[in-house]
Amino acid sequence: MADKYPTEKLKTWGEAKDIRLGYYKDFAEAHEKGGLRWAGGAWAFDAVPAGLGDDVHSLTGEPYAASIAFNKEFSDECLEATEKYGFARDLCSYMRNYWGSILLNKYNFGGEFPKPDFIWTDHICCSHAKWYQVAAELEGGVPYYCIDVAVGPHEEADENRIEYIVGQLHDGIEWMEQVTGRTYDDNKLIEAVKNEFRSTSAWAETCALNKAIPAPLDEKSMYSLYVLGTLMKHSKVVADFYEKLRDETKDRVERGIAAVPTETTRVMTDTQPPWAFLRVFRYLEQYGCVSIGSLYTFGLIGLFEVKEDGSWGPKTTPMELGTSITNRDEALTELVKWNLAKPEWQHFYSPKYKSDMMIRIAREWKLDGVLLHYNRGCEGLSLGIAENRLALQEAGYPVMIFEGNMGDEREFDEARTMGRIDAFMETLGIMKEV
Amino acid sequence: MIEMFKEWFDARHEYAKEWKEKTGGKVLGYFCTYVPEEILYAADVLPVRILGSHEPQDVTEPYIFGMFCPFCRDCLAQGLKGRYDYLDGIMISQSCLHIRQAYTSWEMHIPVPYSYYLPMPNNVQSPRALPYLVGEMEKFKKSVEEWTGKTITDDDLNRGIEIMNRNRELMMQVYETRKGEKPPLTGLEAMYMVVSGQMMHKDDHSSTLEGTLKELDGRNADRNVGQRLMIIGSEDDDTEFINMVEGCGATLVVDDHCTGSRYFWNTVEPNGSPLEAIAQRYIDRPRCPSKDWGERSRLPHIMKLAKDYNAAGAILVQQKFCDPHELDIPAIKNELESNDIPTLFLELDVTVPIGQFKTRVEAFLEMLMEEDLF
Numbered sequence: 048m049a050d051k052y053p054t055e056k057l058k059t060w061g062e063a064k065d066i067r068l069g070y071y072k073d074f075a076e077a078h079e080k081g082g083l084r085w086a087g088g089a090w091a092f093d094a095v096p097a098g099l100g101d102d103v104h105s106l107t108g109e110p111y112a113a114s115i116a117f118n119k120e121f122s123d124e125c126l127e128a129t130e131k132y133g134f135a136r137d138l139c140s141y142m143r144n145y146w147g148s149i150l151l152n153k154y155n156f157g158g159e160f161p162k163p164d165f166i167w168t169d170h171i172c173c174s175h176a177k178w179y180q181v182a183a184e185l186e187g188g189v190p191y192y193c194i195d196v197a198v199g200p201h202e203e204a205d206e207n208r209i210e211y212i213v214g215q216l217h218d219g220i221e222w223m224e225q226v227t228g229r230t231y232d233d234n235k236l237i238e239a240v241k242n243e244f245r246s247t248s249a250w251a252e253t254c255a256l257n258k259a260i261p262a263p264l265d266e267k268s269m270y271s272l273y274v275l276g277t278l279m280k281h282s283k284v285v286a287d288f289y290e291k292l293r294d295e296t297k298d299r300v301e302r303g304i305a306a307v308p309t310e311t312t313r314v315m316t317d318t319q320p321p322w323a324f325l326r327v328f329r330y331l332e333q334y335g336c337v338s339i340g341s342l343y344t345f346g347l348i349g350l351f352e353v354k355e356d357g358s359w360g361p362k363t364t365p366m367e368l369g370t371s372i373t374n375r376d377e378a379l380t381e382l383v384k385w386n387l388a389k390p391e392w393q394h395f396y397s398p399k400y401k402s403d404m405m406i407r408i409a410r411e412w413k414l415d416g417v418l419l420h421y422n423r424g425c426e427g428l429s430l431g432i433a434e435n436r437l438a439l440q441e442a443g444y445p446v447m448i449f450e451g452n453m454g455d456e457r458e459f460d461e462a463r464t465m466g467r468i469d470a471f472m473e474t475l476g477i478m479k480e481v
Numbered sequence: 482m483i484e485m486f487k488e489w490f491d492a493r494h495e496y497a498k499e500w501k502e503k504t505g506g507k508v509l510g511y512f513c514t515y516v517p518e519e520i521l522y523a524a525d526v527l528p529v530r531i532l533g534s535h536e537p538q539d540v541t542e543p544y545i546f547g548m549f550c551p552f553c554r555d556c557l558a559q560g561l562k563g564r565y566d567y568l569d570g571i572m573i574s575q576s577c578l579h580i581r582q583a584y585t586s587w588e589m590h591i592p593v594p595y596s597y598y599l600p601m602p603n604n605v606q607s608p609r610a611l612p613y614l615v616g617e618m619e620k621f622k623k624s625v626e627e628w629t630g631k632t633i634t635d636d637d638l639n640r641g642i643e644i645m646n647r648n649r650e651l652m653m654q655v656y657e658t659r660k661g662e663k664p665p666l667t668g669l670e671a672m673y674m675v676v677s678g679q680m681m682h683k684d685d686h687s688s689t690l691e692g693t694l695k696e697l698d699g700r701n702a703d704r705n706v707g708q709r710l711m712i713i714g715s716e717d718d719d720t721e722f723i724n725m726v727e728g729c730g731a732t733l734v735v736d737d738h739c740t741g742s743r744y745f746w747n748t749v750e751p752n753g754s755p756l757e758a759i760a761q762r763y764i765d766r767p768r769c770p771s772k773d774w775g776e777r778s779r780l781p782h783i784m785k786l787a788k789d790y791n792a793a794g795a796i797l798v799q800q801k802f803c804d805p806h807e808l809d810i811p812a813i814k815n816e817l818e819s820n821d822i823p824t825l826f827l828e829l830d831v832t833v834p835i836g837q838f839k840t841r842v843e844a845f846l847e848m849l850m851e852e853d854l855f
Contacts, residue, residue, distance in 0.1 A: 133811035137548065137802050170603055173577050176774040177808040184812075191775050195604035197575060198613075207616035211602065214609035395578070396598060397585045423548045426804055430578050433546050434586060 048335055052261040052305035059292050063272055066288060070104075070278045071111075071156045077104040083227060084161060086182065087168030088175050089347075090389075092194065094281035094382060095216055096167055097239035098231045099223060106163065108178065110277045112141035115148060115155045116322040116454035124151060126455055140424035140454030142178045149185045165226050166191040167219070171395055172427030190226040192219050200396045201388045212383045213376070220375070233375045239281035240378045244350075244364040244385060246280040249289035251349035252361035256296045257339045258412050261305030263296050266316060266338035267328035268306060276348030311335035312477050315408055316418045317435070318343050318428040319453035324461050327468070333479050334472045339412050342404050343428060346390025358411055362388065391428070398431025402438030409444050416445040416475055418468075424452035447471035482692045483670055489677040489686075490720075496681050497529050498567050507569040507629060510593075512556065512584045514679070514739045515574035515601045515769070517618060519749065519759045522683065523633045523641035524625045530679035531556050531565060531583075532718055532740075535831055538562075544586040550800040551831040552716050553583040560591040570595030570628065574763075575603070577771050577805050595628045597621060605764045605772050614760040622756065638755035648683040649745040651690040656742065658697050659734045660790050665700035668712070668733025669723045675741050676718045706732045708849045711792040713737040713783060713813060715799040715806040715829075722833045726796065729842050735790040737783055743767045770805040779809060780816045787822055794849045796842075797826045823849060 077084045082102030087093075089107040096103050115122050125147025130136055132150060134143060154160050166183050170176035176193045183191040194215045198208035224231050250273060257264050264272075272292060275285045298304075309332065316338050320327070328338060345351070350362035365372065365381050372378050386392070394401030409417065417439050422429045439446050449467050452458035472479065489496055497508050509521060510531045521528045533555025540561045541554040559565055571593055573584040588596045599621055602610040622633050655674060658665050666674075674693075678686045707730040712723075718740045727733060736742055749762040773779045787795065795817050799806040814824050825845040827838060 133814065135807040135810070138804060138807055170774075173579075173771050173804045174808070176603065177770070177805070180774045180777070181808070181812075193604065193774060195602055195607070195610075197600065197603055199598065199600045207613060207620075208600070211609050211613035214613075215604065215607055218607065218609070396581075397588070398582075399585075399589065421546050421548075426549065426578055429546055429548065431582060431585060433542075433544050434589065437543060 048309045050308035052303060052308045052310060054305050054308040057268065057295065059288065059295050060271075062288060063275060063292075066275055066284055067271075067278065068156075071106075074104045074106045075154060075156065075158060075161045077102065077161070083229075084163045085165050085167045086163035087166055087179060089277035090171065090175075090196075091168045092216060092382060092386070093279060094239035094243045095220065095236065095379075096223060097281050098220065098233060098236035099227060099229050100232070100235070105279065106161070107277055108145050109141050110274050111148075111155065112144040112454055113274075113319070113322050115144040116140065116456070118155060119323045119456050121153070121155060122323070122454065122456065126457075137423065139174045139178065139426065140452050142174055144454050145178070146181060146185060149182060162186050163189055165189060165223065166193075167223070168192075169194040169196050171197045171392060172430075174427070192222050194219060196386070196392070197395065198387070200393050200400060204384070204387045209380065209383050209387070213379045216379045216383070217376070233378070236375060237372050237378045238283075240372065240382050241366060242283050242286040243281045243382070244366065245286040246276055246289050247348050247350045247385075248361040248364050249286070249293045250276055251345065251351050253289065253293045253296045254340055254345040254349055255360045256293070256300050259300040260313075260413060261303065261307070261310040262313065262337050262339045263299035263304055263306060264340070265306035265328065265332075266340050266344055267325055269340055269344050270320070270325070273344055273348060280348055307332050307335070307337040309335035310337045312337070312415045312472075312475060313413055314338050314416045314418055315405075315412065315414055316341045316343070316420055317405070317432065318420045318422040319425060320420060321451040321456070321459040322453055323456040324451075324459055324464075327461075327464060330465055330468060334477045336472065336477065338418070339414070342390060342401065342408060345408070346404070349390070350385060350388055351390060352388075359407055394431055395427065398434035398438070401431060402435050405435060405439060406442045406444070409439065409442065414444065416447065416471065418471070419446055419448045421448050421450040422453055423450065423458050424454045445471070445475060482689055482696060483666065485689050486670070486673040486677045489681050490673045493529070493677075493680040494564060494567070497527065500527055500682060501567060508567055509570040509572060509595070510565050510568045511571070512573040512580050513576045514744050515576055515763055516572055516599065517574070517621070517759050517763060519638065519641035519645050520618065520622050520625060520633065521641070522644045523637035524629045524631055526570075526625065526629060527682055529681075531559060531571070532676070532679075532716075533831060534559060534564075535719060535721070535833075537832060541586075544590065545582050548802055549582060550579045550715075550802045551829075552800045552803070553579040555831045556580065557583040557586050560587045568593050570597070572597040572599065574599040575601040576769050577803075579803065597624055601763065603772050604774075605768065606775055606778075610764055611757070611760055614764060615754075615757050618756045618760055635755050638759070639751075642749045642751070642755060642759065644683045644687075646748045648678060648687045648690070649748050651687055651694065652678070652745040654694055655690065655697070656735065663702055663704070663706060664732055664734055665697040667701070667727050668736070669720060669727055671733070671736075672718065672720060672723055672741065675744060679740070679744065705730070708732070708846050709734045709791055709793050710796055711735045711737070711787055711790060712741075712796045712798060714797055715803045716740055717798055717829065719829060719833055721835065722829070722838065725835055725839055726842050729839065730846055731842075734792060735786050737767065737779070737786060739769060742786070743769070770809040773809065777812060780812065783813060784816060784820060787817065787820070792822060794823045794825070794845065796845075797824050798829055801828050801830050
């Protein structure tokens, strides 16, 4: 298949890899440098522990478990250790990989599993509070704090719901001071909160740039980029990086640089991919098919809003709106209001929210079809997915489904999925390059 | 009188339709026992719990991905088959994701004039949960007022509390009798009592409970109790399964189910503000696993039940794919077994493989009897 567009490697690619590896190294070595370690979900309010100091490092469970899943051999060891302990095989596969890493006392990046000093997480699906309740027990009783954020969709957020979460965060700061013996610095919190706004808005802007034809980014590459926001979106390093990435992506659009030079067909996926089988995306490229992303890739950390022209774009930050953030309460309130708008939090309350967002992406990103991953590994992001399929079809978008598991390679049939892709492309009238 | 509960259980839809015809009132179907029925009774609305039918079906396949629990699919199937066509409204109070899908698909495909999602807090151990839930209950009350056209006064709320509390207190008295050496009712009869109470007006149910309590003295005195078991786990109204277990030489003396003791175990304690008192009750109730964190409150509660009811063993039973219960099973199993209470784990589907389960239950009971010998 002849190239239609020029392509080139991302200039910021190496920097993204370095930030990611540095994150895991910093966590492992934190104690050697007198620092602190906390663990929790990637949706935890990571800006809040930042008030304890610059030497506080985190291990967010989902990206860590995805790293394990990519390493199939170690993942199988972890999953089997968790099952041997007595947990059901159909539970969240991230959680099972994570627990297995504790049970085996092996860190995916080498050495023993680095025990956190405390756990700081949040809860919106059925698993997260329990994930870390068990993790705390497996670690011998690590102090544990979890914030309930399941207060309904953003459009119905009101003072009572916001205050419930803000109140838990206030209590959590006092709790962190008690369990760490450190004095909390509100200025560091404010700085971290502002960084989070910058990170998550810049990532959304980058995703919006993928509306261009040809798409400057492909989803497989985006996985390596969005992950930084799941590690430490509150950090200056990540905020600066995302702004740099946005600028580079804008430049690629202006110069017509494609992620997939043979781009003829545009699709999106849904939920986490089967991490051990990312070559599925390269297989798509044999059809000149680019996955431009997904609600998952865009909205797990990216914050969007409807712009004046009616399209989806990056959410305007409180700083851009001139909102003052001068103290702890203001910082926590703005942080909660911002996070409640997270796209991937909406569909926990009804599939119609997710369907609307997916149809919007299908239209604005000019898609030819949709690949839905019926993901047995994540009940949260698979919630309502069958209804999403019906809604997308009703909106006129061809949908292919494939069943798999983001973190348990034993539940993914690669050959069958490739076969389905072949059949789907045939229905779209797309020929594979031989 | 005790047979009445089975009749109501079996004729749940006929009962609700007759009630509606007789009173002209509204009937609301609810998906989870965290729904504050007090507010519905205050508005003279009849709350009925939506449960499955334990029949194989394929009508839910387009709407719910198969990795979610069979119970949520069975519930949705009832709506798709038109069995709850008399409902005027539906609602859910936040608990697990699975049943939420049944609710949202119902809302989308089986339109009813009224639906409400109550975001019941999950962090019930936080001091922030009570004021939050009071605020949400105020909104819910206002919504019910708009729906029914009836203003709900504090007196109405107190009446709702009295209706619910009376029923809870009577059920507690019934369960109290099961502590004795010769429980006057079986686990199956207890299940019929609790579940029928979730489908009919509490006043009718309570009146029959009062009569039944008088009949319990000396009842079943000749019945061989066999091994005293407790049953713990997710939603379970599978009467065929319970009947099989008790037919193997056992009596289920107590349970920790939302179709059992968790439903009625604590009462609303009046404190001046009816809504606050109601909210406090739902925060304090024996917890569903999705709300049992940071501390594990279920373990001491279950151990107290085991001790108070002198359980020799426990059946841990859950709906297949039920994540919240799967998350608690290892801790519960460990707690029971380290306190010398053997356990048997079983996973339920919409239909139960009775033959296979019977073999496992028999083996479990034989093991318990061996311990009695030595």
